[in-house]
Amino acid sequence: MVSLSSISFALALLLFIRFLLSSKKRRLPPCPPALPFIGHLYLFKKPLHHALVRLADRHGPVLLLRFGSVPVLVVSSSSAAEECFTTNDVTFANRPNLPSGKHLSNNYTTLGTSNYGPHWRNLRRIATIELLSSPRLLSSTDVRAEEVHELARRLFLNSKGGTSEGFVKVELKSWLFELALNIMMRMIAGKRYYGNDAGVSEEARQFREIVEAAFSLGGTSNLGDFLPMLRWVDFQGVRKRLVSLQKRRDEFMQRLIDEYRNASLEIKQEEEAEKKKKKNMIGDLLLLQKTDPEYYTDQTIKALCFSLLQAGTDTSSNTIEWAMSLLLNNGEALTKVREEIDARVGNERLVEEADLSNLPYLQCVIAETLRLYPAGPLLLPHKSTSECAVEGYSIPQGTMLLVNAYYIHRDAKTWEEPAKFKPERFENGKGEGKWMIPFGMGRRRCPGEGLAMREVGLALGTLIQCFEWKRVGEEEVDMSEGPGLTLPKAVPLEAMYSPRQAMINILAGL
Incomplete structure (x- = not known):
């Protein structure tokens, strides 16, 4: 007689295989190596926004991480953040x-x-x-x-x-x-x-x-x-x-x-x-x-x-x-x-x-x-209600979104001398069009x-x-x-x- 645990294991295995097959058809964001069960939690030290800055510098501004069992989209560029809050705002x-x-x-x-x-x-x-x-x-x-x-x-x-x-x-x-x-x-x-x-x-x-x-x-x-x-x-x-x-x-x-x-x-x-x-x-x-x-x-x-x-x-x-x-x-x-x-x-x-x-x-x-x-420095987390696309990547339904405003505000592609305190950069409308959130x-x-x-x-x-x-x-x-x-x-x-x-x-x- 087939036990309940065997049935549960078989169902879990089928779901996992289905996920692998479906993920091959989708272009998911880059993902650093993860550990079993804890995922990428081992990478994080306080403050979290600095840990995510290091990951973005190494792997890119759009990452799909795993905090234990929770999939997490980390966005560290103004273009990706804008897409999240305009095209994918709902x-x-x-x-x-x-x-x-x-x-x-x-x-x-x-x-x-x-x-x-x-x-x-x-x-x-x-x-x-x-x-x-x-x-x-x-x-x-x-x-x-x-x-x-x-x-x-x-x-x-x-x-x-x-x-x-x-x-x-x-x-x-x-x-x-x-x-x-x-x-x-x-x-x-x-x-x-x-x-x-x-x-x-x-x-x-x-x-x-x-x-x-x-x-x-x-x-x-x-x-x-x-x-x-x-x-x-x-x-x-x-x-x-x-x-x-x-x-x-x-x-x-x-x-x-x-x-x-x-x-x-x-x-x-x-x-x-x-x-x-x-x-x-x-x-x-x-x-x-x-x-x-x-x-x-x-x-x-x-x-x-x-x-x-x-x-x-x-x-x-x-x-x-x-x-x-x-x-x-x-x-x-x-x-x-x-x-x-x-x-x-x-x-x-x-x-x-x-x-x-x-x-x-x-x-x-x-x-x-x-x-x-x-x-x-990290905007309050959001969560996707359906599958969507960000910067050409497929984002699964139920993914937590973390936007690293700290990184975006100091992005050298947008700001000259990004770490320097320079209020003059905003004088006479010079800061218009430069993304801050x-x-x-x-x-x-x-x-x-x-x-x-x-x-x-x-x-x-x-x-x-x-x-x-x-x-x-x-x-x-x-x-x-x-x-x-x-x-x-x-x-x-x-x-x-x-x-x-x-x-x-x-x-x-x-």
Whole structure:
């Protein structure tokens, strides 16, 4: 009698033979030698985008790898990436939904993790129209201005109000992170956690721990995602930590919703309640909940708010930190930005968001920073829903797509002196037509680009307008990259600063 295991083995063998026969008819992308079971996982060291750079240099810009049991298309050229996000944009609009992502994505239903379809389109509509549209961003201009001014005020006081002799040393990373958290939390829940000379509350401490843990675990390589045999073992302890973090995050976000809901009930005048609800994202979403309670559940609101929060904090603060590091290592560019601000804004008031379009060199500095150090060096992974062609190669259905933006931004075929910080390459439209994708491309392009550019431009412009900056010593700022999804600096930025004499009266009045 034929056993069940024999039948299973025979079926697996037939499927494997069928795959080999079909693959001979197709022109698959180049594939470096792989090991049994683990595929190409043995080739990777952190940070992953650098490991993929080495593979692209050796084997070409379009590669078909295997992460354990998962086929992965790695794209490292602008032409191939453009084909993925134009001709094949719908084909690659899905996410791979890796097992470890289930816990922090509300079972793959968040804006960043849900597959292309009605639910994702509705979340995208909410984000782009209800929360992050130009009119919405215009209505929250004061929030960003107040938080950037508060950062300037705190730095001014930290320097003893400009009365200390010489420069004061500051570690900027934590200040910038707190700025980004304050901006996002005020836009989401109308709350500020840092500043106003108040001590850090227990709620703020918990909040920061949750956000930092989410960033850390989001960048953790979980072998169980690619090796099914390890999924039940959890020898890395990732699943246990994810489950714990999910519980803490949901409880925290639910408290924010309940707090807002209860505060609204205490307001007797309906008109005042409606006005209050329009001041932040939770209020906007609770209004939508009244119209469609089955769709806009508390769980949906929590997941959407936290995904926007997570996407809008570390990315922006890291970009400002990289920009300041680059400017400190390139004093001529720093001087040029300051002179532009002095000439076009002056010293009688602080930089405003409305000024940013009139500060072209500052915009060039930000563009060059995003070119060299994109907040997502590897774009979030996509997955093909059907077989397609990229650069003449056949790409099988169910293939994960990784686009190496870091490599594309430094491709010597596109950029002269690609590793050099040169904002002038973007002056007077010279950068037009040269491919950059720091916010992705196509249907899954980041909806928060407008917010990020406003926040980074305002914060960077204010820091340069208000303070003199220099390196801690003679040596250049360490530009080593740390591991993580959002390309953090390996060594947090420390710098020397002093309030500019022309700005002391303005700073003292904040």
